[in-house]
Amino acid sequence: MSQNGKMIRKEDLSFWQRIYIPEILKGLRLTFMALFRRKITIQYPEKRFTPPDSFRGRPVLVEENGVERCVACGLCSRVCPALAIEVQANETALEKERYPEKFEINMVRCIFCGFCEEVCPEEAIIMSKEYELVFESQEEAVFGKDKLLVPIEKVRDRLEFLHKHR
Amino acid sequence: MFETAIIAGAKIVLTLITLLTLVVLTVYTERRVSAFVQDRVGPNRVGPKGLLQAVADVVKLLMKEDIVPKNANKPIHDLAPMISIGVAMSTFAVIPIGSTMTLFGRQIDMMIADVNIGILYILALTSMGVYGITLAGWSSNNKYSLLGGLRSSAQLISYELSMGVSIIGVLLISGSLELDEIVGKQAATLWGGIPAWNVFLQPVAFVTFVVAAFAETNRLPFDLPEAEPELVGGYHTEYSGLKFGLFMLSEYVNMIVASAIIVTLFLGGYAFPWGEQFGLSGNSLAVAEVLTFCVKTGLVMFFIIMIRWTLPRFRYDQLMRLGWKVMLPIALANLVVTASILALMNWA
Ligand code: SF4
Numbered sequence: 373m374s375q376n377g378k379m380i381r382k383e384d385l386s387f388w389q390r391i392y393i394p395e396i397l398k399g400l401r402l403t404f405m406a407l408f409r410r411k412i413t414i415q416y417p418e419k420r421f422t423p424p425d426s427f428r429g430r431p432v433l434v435e436e437n438g439v440e441r442c443v444a445c446g447l448c449s450r451v452c453p454a455l456a457i458e459v460q461a462n463e464t465a466l467e468k469e470r471y472p473e474k475f476e477i478n479m480v481r482c483i484f485c486g487f488c489e490e491v492c493p494e495e496a497i498i499m500s501k502e503y504e505l506v507f508e509s510q511e512e513a514v515f516g517k518d519k520l521l522v523p524i525e526k527v528r529d530r531l532e533f534l535h536k537h538r
Numbered sequence: 539m540f541e542t543a544i545i546a547g548a549k550i551v552l553t554l555i556t557l558l559t560l561v562v563l564t565v566y567t568e569r570r571v572s573a574f575v576q577d578r579v580g581p582n583r584v585g586p587k588g589l590l591q592a593v594a595d596v597v598k599l600l601m602k603e604d605i606v607p608k609n610a611n612k613p614i615h616d617l618a619p620m621i622s623i624g625v626a627m628s629t630f631a632v633i634p635i636g637s638t639m640t641l642f643g644r645q646i647d648m649m650i651a652d653v654n655i656g657i658l659y660i661l662a663l664t665s666m667g668v669y670g671i672t673l674a675g676w677s678s679n680n681k682y683s684l685l686g687g688l689r690s691s692a693q694l695i696s697y698e699l700s701m702g703v704s705i706i707g708v709l710l711i712s713g714s715l716e717l718d719e720i721v722g723k724q725a726a727t728l729w730g731g732i733p734a735w736n737v738f739l740q741p742v743a744f745v746t747f748v749v750a751a752f753a754e755t756n757r758l759p760f761d762l763p764e765a766e767p768e769l770v771g772g773y774h775t776e777y778s779g780l781k782f783g784l785f786m787l788s789e790y791v792n793m794i795v796a797s798a799i800i801v802t803l804f805l806g807g808y809a810f811p812w813g814e815q816f817g818l819s820g821n822s823l824a825v826a827e828v829l830t831f832c833v834k835t836g837l838v839m840f841f842i843i844m845i846r847w848t849l850p851r852f853r854y855d856q857l858m859r860l861g862w863k864v865m866l867p868i869a870l871a872n873l874v875v876t877a878s879i880l881a882l883m884n885w886a
């Protein structure tokens with residue numbers, strides 16, 4: 373037990389502290405005041421939590437002008453500690469030359485660490501604000517490009533946040 | 539004779555129903571209060587404001603499978619919860635919740651049994667209650683249950699002494715073992731207008747009694763018999779379904795009974811001191827008395843709940859030390875002082 377960094381032993385307690393009852397009353401006062409504090413529970417299905425920009429929801433791929441930004445460098449899949457990402461590269465006539473033919477994140481494995489977002493050189497994969505993920509089978513939990521691609525307008529908040537704080 | 543039996547029967551049924559309803563309310567209050575203390579909201583989905591949550595719990599318990607461990611002693615395993623609940627419920631029989639009411643031209647005492655040794659009855663029954671717990675612990679054939687049961691009996695022996703001794707102080711002042719009379723004595727007012735409650739006359743005995751009552755009802759900070767982190771669930775680890783429900787029920791009935799006893803012995807019981815000022819008499823006075831009793835008991839119960847969410851659990855050696863080295867000497871000293879003062883007053 374330490375108070376202000378100083379060790380207090382049993383012998384150092386004052387008479388009133390040793391009697392114990394005043395201390396109980398102090399504790400009771402604290403809990404009684406706590407009864408009237410603001411509750412932090414959110415009544416979930418009716419009211420929903422709006423996450424701040426720093427929130428790490430499910431990772432999504434940024435879609436700009438109808439194509440994904442991703443150049444299929446594979447860094448995200450390399451860094452992912454949960455081995456959740458699978459990328460298969462292919463060539464494209466676009467300026468970026470490479471694109472992911474297949475991009476899959478296994479949402480059962482993902483631990484929402486945000487490493488993929490951090491490592492990506494193209495800002496192509498970022499953490500969204502979505503936190504409601506429900507699957508009924510393992511197969512369903514593997515998100516392909518169809519589910520991962522999100523138009524850039526929807527993730528502006530996060531991109532701005534990243535620009536400001538990185 | 540026949541009529542008395544009918545009246546007693548009606549009172550018993552009424553008390554049982556009231557007690558059960560009260561338990562449901564207490565469980566609800568406990569869960570809500572604990573939630574509020576922890577900045578949560580608590581159960582608020584079942585029924586208006588979540589009031590029916592406890593009912594839903596009961597239904598859930600009823601539908602659960604009743605599991606008896608393979609090597610358990612089945613008859614005793616079955617018997618234990620019955621002892622617990624039976625003892626808990628019958629303690630309430632001697633507690634007066636009002637003086638008398640006149641119904642259908644008959645005077646009716648507002649307690650089930652007007653025993654002239656009410657306090658002894660209560661003491662005897664509360665120490666019976668530990669059999670339920672100890673037998674449950676022993677018959678389950680599980681080390682955690684056994685430890686819980688043993689702890690319970692050790693705890694009870696240690697605290698029953700200080701409880702009994704602190705009651706003697708009250709008895710000396712009231713000069714009667716009858717709960718009705720103890721309450722009657724407290725209806726007077728002392729100099730300065732404060733009611734002659736035993737809290738003011740016997741503050742030390744009050745504290746020791748309340749602490750002992752916590753220990754006897756196995757409530758936190760003395761809930762060692764069921765200490766979840768160390769003993770899984772203590773004596774009811776191996777119980778499920780309705781039998782577990784009975785243990786829960788008896789725990790809460792015990793809490794209600796303990797509050798009622800504290801109110802009766804120390805906080806003036808049902809006495810309504812201003813009956814004449816308000817011009818109450820007969821039945822209206824009786825109603826006022828019952829209300830007074832309910833309000834007081836409710837407040838004590840709230841206090842018990844708040845204590846549970848304020849204090850951490852005692853360690854076993856601390857519990858024993860507190861019981862034998864602190865509570866008992868204090869209670870004894872209080873007894874000696876009270877007796878000497880009374881003797882001096884008589885002599886003067
Ligand atoms: S958030 Fe972490 S675990 Fe999830 S895909 Fe990205 S790197 Fe892998």
Ligand code: SF4
Nearest residue numbers: 442443445446448492
């Ligand atoms: S790190 Fe970025 S660019 Fe590279 S594969 Fe992953 S998402 Fe595509």
